[in-house]
Amino acid sequence: MNSKSAILSALAAASVFYVAVWFADLRKKFPRPSAESLLTGFVTNFFDTLGIGSFAPSTAIFQFRRMVPDELIPGTLNVGHTLPVMLQAFIYIAAIQVDPITLALLIASATAGGWFGAGLVAGLPRKHVQYGVGGALLVAVIAMLMRQLDLFPQGGSGVELQGWRLAAGVAGNFLFGAISTLGIGFYAPCMTMVSLLGMNPAAAFPIMMGSGAFLMPAASGRFVRSGAYFASVALGLTLGGLAGVPLAAFVVKELPLRGLRWLVIIVVLYAALLMLRTAGVMPRSADRDKAGEEGA
Numbered sequence: 001m002n003s004k005s006a007i008l009s010a011l012a013a014a015s016v017f018y019v020a021v022w023f024a025d026l027r028k029k030f031p032r033p034s035a036e037s038l039l040t041g042f043v044t045n046f047f048d049t050l051g052i053g054s055f056a057p058s059t060a061i062f063q064f065r066r067m068v069p070d071e072l073i074p075g076t077l078n079v080g081h082t083l084p085v086m087l088q089a090f091i092y093i094a095a096i097q098v099d100p101i102t103l104a105l106l107i108a109s110a111t112a113g114g115w116f117g118a119g120l121v122a123g124l125p126r127k128h129v130q131y132g133v134g135g136a137l138l139v140a141v142i143a144m145l146m147r148q149l150d151l152f153p154q155g156g157s158g159v160e161l162q163g164w165r166l167a168a169g170v171a172g173n174f175l176f177g178a179i180s181t182l183g184i185g186f187y188a189p190c191m192t193m194v195s196l197l198g199m200n201p202a203a204a205f206p207i208m209m210g211s212g213a214f215l216m217p218a219a220s221g222r223f224v225r226s227g228a229y230f231a232s233v234a235l236g237l238t239l240g241g242l243a244g245v246p247l248a249a250f251v252v253k254e255l256p257l258r259g260l261r262w263l264v265i266i267v268v269l270y271a272a273l274l275m276l277r278t279a280g281v282m283p284r285s286a287d288r289d290k291a292g293e294e295g296a
Contacts, residue, residue, distance in 0.1 A: 003100030018217035029231045037236025045084040045241030049248035056140040056268045068230045075229030080237025082216040089213035092205040099160030109170040113177025114215030118222040132182045134275035165197045177215045
């Protein structure tokens, strides 16, 4: 078995383990995903496969439609998008060449960061989560603007990291894995890092998807065990996403997305400001909104 096959085999094993852990929790809750959550999962993961991202648009939709209590947004994002991201990882790791040692080390560091970050986020008070998610959305807006304005570093042609560059990549992926549990997303910072380190930016796809595919089950398992997620919406994201990913990857493959990205930037910026405003004016004793009554 070669290194890439070993990574894919480990990914398959992680998928089975995650499904077993989550299914055990879902059996206790009997969640019924709404058509709205299914559509959200389909659309956000469809465009995530094409490079737009899923966490920031999902968070914006949650805000506008009041689908998820604010303190449950990080857990719902991670739990709901885990299996679609794992499917993307299978596709990109198999299709795009990257040094397997570099890939394995960066995936391992991101996974450790995600496990660490989820443990912190799952126990945060509502207001702290609101500030964290609002800040994460602002960072996502900056990253999307940089991409629209072609400000990302061009990168090189390498498909591996060595020496201090490898050490920097491992440290960076640990940090990105930890903060991704707040909903900041992984693609933009990962692509920027590998480009700055001289790699081909296309190598960001298997690194980012592979990292997400291993860190998200580790993070999501902690959210599931602590009950810090909205089960019905997370299930809708998953089922819709598993339909959207293969459609984007194998049927559509490419779309003119520049205009859509501008719309996403505007919507996510508004959602970020709304979240931060809510965090600033909400009294500490505020009750959960009505969505929280049915689903954690």
